[in-house]
Structures are given as C-alpha cells and as structure tokens.
Amino acid sequence: MMKRTSIKAVLANQETDYTTTVKGWVRTFRNNQFIALNDGSTVKPLQIVVDLNTFPEDLLKKITPGAAIGATGKIVPSAGRGQRVELVATEVVVYGEADPSTYPLQPKRHSLEFLRSISHLRIKTNTFGCIFRLRHNLAFAIHKYFHDNGFFYMHTPIITGSDAEGAGEMFRVSTLDPKTPPCTENGEVDWSKDFFGKQTNLTVSGQLEAELGAMGLDKVYTFGPTFRAENSNTSRHLAEFWMIEPEIAFADIHDDMDLAEGLLKYVIQYVLDHNIEDLEFLQNRLIQEEKSLPQNQRSEMALIEKLEFILAEPFERITYTEAFDILRNSKPNKKKRFKFPINEWGADLQSEHERYLVEKHFKKPVIITDYPAQIKAFYMYLNEDGKTVRGMDILFPQLGEIVGGSERETRMEVLHQRMAEFGIPPEELSWYLDIRKYGSCPHAGFGLGFERLVQFITGMSNIRDVIPLPRYPGYAEF
Ligand code: 4AD
Ligand code: MG
Numbered sequence: 001m002m003k004r005t006s007i008k009a010v011l012a013n014q015e016t017d018y019t020t021t022v023k024g025w026v027r028t029f030r031n032n033q034f035i036a037l038n039d040g041s042t043v044k045p046l047q048i049v050v051d052l053n054t055f056p057e058d059l060l061k062k063i064t065p066g067a068a069i070g071a072t073g074k075i076v077p078s079a080g081r082g083q084r085v086e087l088v089a090t091e092v093v094v095y096g097e098a099d100p101s102t103y104p105l106q107p108k109r110h111s112l113e114f115l116r117s118i119s120h121l122r123i124k125t126n127t128f129g130c131i132f133r134l135r136h137n138l139a140f141a142i143h144k145y146f147h148d149n150g151f152f153y154m155h156t157p158i159i160t161g162s163d164a165e166g167a168g169e170m171f172r173v174s175t176l177d178p179k180t181p182p183c184t185e186n187g188e189v190d191w192s193k194d195f196f197g198k199q200t201n202l203t204v205s206g207q208l209e210a211e212l213g214a215m216g217l218d219k220v221y222t223f224g225p226t227f228r229a230e231n232s233n234t235s236r237h238l239a240e241f242w243m244i245e246p247e248i249a250f251a252d253i254h255d256d257m258d259l260a261e262g263l264l265k266y267v268i269q270y271v272l273d274h275n276i277e278d279l280e281f282l283q284n285r286l287i288q289e290e291k292s293l294p295q296n297q298r299s300e301m302a303l304i305e306k307l308e309f310i311l312a313e314p315f316e317r318i319t320y321t322e323a324f325d326i327l328r329n330s331k332p333n334k335k336k337r338f339k340f341p342i343n344e345w346g347a348d349l350q351s352e353h354e355r356y357l358v359e360k361h362f363k364k365p366v367i368i369t370d371y372p373a374q375i376k377a378f379y380m381y382l383n384e385d386g387k388t389v390r391g392m393d394i395l396f397p398q399l400g401e402i403v404g405g406s407e408r409e410t411r412m413e414v415l416h417q418r419m420a421e422f423g424i425p426p427e428e429l430s431w432y433l434d435i436r437k438y439g440s441c442p443h444a445g446f447g448l449g450f451e452r453l454v455q456f457i458t459g460m461s462n463i464r465d466v467i468p469l470p471r472y473p474g475y476a477e478f
Contacts, residue, residue, distance in 0.1 A: 357395060
C-alpha cells in the first residue's frame with residue numbers, strides 16, 4: 001500500500017481527485033458499500049466506498065465494526081449527506097478482524113459504566129477519543145504556557161521519604177518480604193534493612209522539591225503522577241492522578257492567584273482554538289445524556305458556552321471568613337439542607353458548600369484565601385492574626401476545588417512550630433528547612449489537579465472517565 005495519510009489531513013485538504021491511502025478502524029459498514037473509518041486523528045470519520053463487484057465476498061465479510069483496515073483509492077467530492085469528500089477504494093487490506101459475535105463495542109450507545117468495565121477497549125469509541133485528544137492538548141498547552149512564561153520543568157521524585165501534605169495518606173514502597181520482615185529488638189519492622197535504608201512511599205505531591213527548585217531557578221513547575229491512599233470513593237478522587245505544581249520565587253499569594261487564573265484561562269482558550277470538533281461532540285453527548293434528567297437537573301449552559309463563560313470575567317476573590325458568613329446566612333444552611341451545617345468558624349468547607357458559592361451565589365469561579373490554620377497544611381504562611389494562613393483554593397462549577405495553593409512559610413521559627421503542631425520531626429525535613437536558612441525569600445505555588453481540569457473541560461461527570469486506566473479504592477485493573 002502507499003504511504004498513508006491521516007484522516008484529519010484528508011478532511012482538511014481542499015483538493016479532490018488525488019489518490020491516497022488511509023488506515024484505521026471500521027465504525028460502521030452500511031449496505032456492504034459504505035465504510036465509516038476512524039483513525040484517531042479526529043472524531044470525524046472518512047467514508048470509504050467499496051464496489052461490491054470489485055472485491056471478493058470473503059474480504060467484505062471481514063469488514064465489521066472494530067476491524068483494522070487500510071484502503072487506497074481516489075478522494076472525490078461526496079454525493080452523500082454529511083461529508084464533503086469520500087474515498088473510492090481500489091484496494092482494501094484487512095489487518096485485524098473483530099469477531100462481531102464477541103466484540104463488545106457495537107455501533108450503538110453504551111453506558112459509561114459499561115465502558116469503564118472495558119477500559120482497555122473504550123479508547124476506540126468516539127467519546128473517549130475526544131476526551132483523550134483533549135487531554136493531550138491540555139497537557140501540551142500547560143507546558144507551552146509555562147515555557148513561554150520563563151518557567152523550567154522540574155522532574156521531582158516519585159519515591160520519597162517524606163509526606164508533603166502531612167496527611168499520612170501514602171502508599172508504602174518496600175522490597176521487604178511481608179511474611180518475614182527483619183525486626184528490631186522490640187519487635188518492630190526494621191526499615192533500615194529495606195531497599196532505601198528507610199521507610200519510603202509514593203509521592204503525594206512534588207511541592208517540597210519544587211520549592212527547592214524555585215530557590216535556584218526562580219520559576220519552576222512539576223507535572224507528574226501523584227498517589228493518595230485516601231479512601232475517597234467519589235466522582236472527583238483518584239488514587240493515582242496527575243498534578244501540575246508551579247513554584248515561584250519573590251512572590252506572594254496574590255502573584256500565586258494571578259498565575260493560576262492566567263494558566264486556567266490560557267489552557268481553556270487553547271482547546272477552544274484547537275479542539276473545537278472534540279468539544280462539539282462532547283457537548284452534544286452531554287445534551288443527549290441530560291435529556292433523561294428532569295429540567296432542573298440539566299446544565300444551565302452548554303459545554304462550550306460554559307468554557308467561554310469562564311474566560312469572560314475575573315474570578316471572584318474572597319477570604320474564608322467572608323465565605324463562611326455567606327454560607328452561614330445562606331438559604332440551604334438555614335433550611336438545614338447542607339449535609340454538613342455551617343455553624344462554627346474553622347470548619348472545613350465541603351464540596352456542597354464550594355458548589356453553592358460558585359454555582360448559586362457568585363455564579364463564577366471563586367478563589368478563597370486565608371483559611372483557618374488548623375485545616376490547612378504546615379507549610380502555609382501564618383498570618384499576623386495567628387489564626388489564618390495564606391492558602392488559596394480555586395473553586396469551579398460542578399467540581400468544587402480544582403486548585404489548592406499558598407504562599408509558603410519562610411520564617412524558620414514559625415515553620416518549626418507548625419511542624420511540631422503537625423507532629424513532623426524536623427530531622428525528617430532538614431533539607432526543606434535548609435532553604436529557609438540559605439538565601440530564603442518569599443515564595444508561593446499551587447497544585448492543579450490535571451484530571452479535575454480535564455473533567456471540567458470535557459463535561460464528564462466522573463473523574464474515572466478522563467484518565468485512560470483509572471486507579472481507585474478496590475480497583476487497579478488493566
Ligand atoms: O490541595 P492539594 O492536596 O494540594 C497539594 O497537594 C499542594 N502540595 C499543592 C501545592 O501547593 N503545590 O491538591 C492539589 C489539587 C487539588 O486542588 C485537586 O485538584 C487535585 O490536586 N487533587 C486530586 N485530584 C484527583 N484525585 C485526588 N485524590 C486528588 N487530591 C487532590
Ligand atoms: Mg486542597
């Protein structure tokens with residue numbers, strides 16, 4: 001066969017009457033004559049016309065949904081509806097059959113739950129093709145934004161000896177035999193005999209190491225996998241997820257918020273400019289899906305409108321105390337409709353509260369700052385009031401928290417005191433404390449959950465549907 005062209009390139013080419021080869025997977029085969037072929041380059045299929053008399057019957061029989069084929073022929077204007085051009089095949093090769101009696105993906109609507117149970121095959125569907133093309137372009141846009149703004153991409157370790165969030169939700173990394181581990185005199189496991197000579201775990205965040213980077217390179221970011229052994233079976237949590245963590249030197253919490261808002265708007269604009277066909281497909285999917293819901297549970301805006309809406313205005317910026325007052329006096333709180341009532345200053349905000357602020361009260365993204373110290377991590381800068389810290393969370397519609405960040409504590413004695421409150425021994429983080437000792441300066445950063453971002457942009461209701469092979473409590477298939 002000739003050198004192949006991608007279907008995306010064929011559809012973008014305004015010329016006709018030239019011969020080319022395409023290769024991909026059969027979506028449908030109508031009337032033993034019209035093949036809809038998809039090759040992953042775009043959601044749009046190319047129609048391949050095969051003449052019954054030109055091809056042997058046993059070859060045509062193998063052209064069923066899911067089969068991998070190649071076709072060579074002339075690109076001509078299409079007489080049929082729905083496509084500008086089509087390929088009239090002179091040669092067809094079947095690379096791999098897909099037995100219709102067992103192939104699970106038939107040309108009809110499958111539920112997302114069913115598709116999740118065949119995650120190894122769902123990437124072949126239109127919906128998941130759109131999601132993963134968008135996921136790629138979002139990752140690319142993130143790197144581009146940072147690169148164009150003078151940031152350096154820093155690779156932080158996956159295996160670490162520290163708990164960056166101090167929350168103890170870590171997966172242990174060990175090569176000791178769980179049946180007969182070496183023990184110390186008092187009968188405890190002797191971790192000094194383990195592979196690294198100490199206890200290690202998969203990282204929950206690259207932040208502490210990114211802080212080291214910012215103290216020499218000024219502006220850095222990480223973009224890597226992170227792992228949390230929290231038993232959260234929700235539509236917004238994964239046990240393995242990807243996080244983007246920039247860290248900037250000579251910067252405060254306001255610079256941090258500006259950076260996060262700028263990044264989010266940039267990447268949304270990027271996919272509006274580069275993935276409009278994928279977004280249109282997902283928008284229609286969502287409209288179809290919501291048809292079965294009562295009117296008041298349907299989205300107020302279509303997907304693309306929602307993305308443009310995020311770009312239109314500055315995000316609302318309020319303090320925790322202001323948010324607390326709004327929530328305490330809110331209708332759902334007074335009518336006891338929140339699962340977690342808001343009574344006492346200091347309580348952590350749940351996703352129902354976050355969504356109320358964003359979707360009902362402000363009707364736009366909200367950044368909350370100056371949280372109570374006791375509900376945030378040890379590394380956040382303690383305000384003069386001694387009660388609140390310079391942390392910031394960005395809340396989005398549908399999701400709640402999408403970004404969590406802060407200005408970092410730089411005063412050695414305060415940091416020591418905060419670590420003591422969290423029960424973190426200073427020896428464990430002596431390297432982290434060193435950067436306060438040598439050439440310290442105000443600095444700030446944040447973490448953006450990549451899957452939450454993809455979830456928002458694709459409109460998918462479950463985070464398990466925006467990563468190719470999800471890991472969550474009780475589940476690590478494929
Ligand atoms: O708020 P988190 O825990 O913040 C940190 O890890 C900081 N070290 C970030 C920093 O300042 N460099 O997590 C940051 C973001 C959350 O806002 C959320 O979007 C996402 O990571 N996230 C998760 N996404 C999917 N599944 C989970 N289990 C997640 N936990 C957090
Ligand atoms: Mg957080």
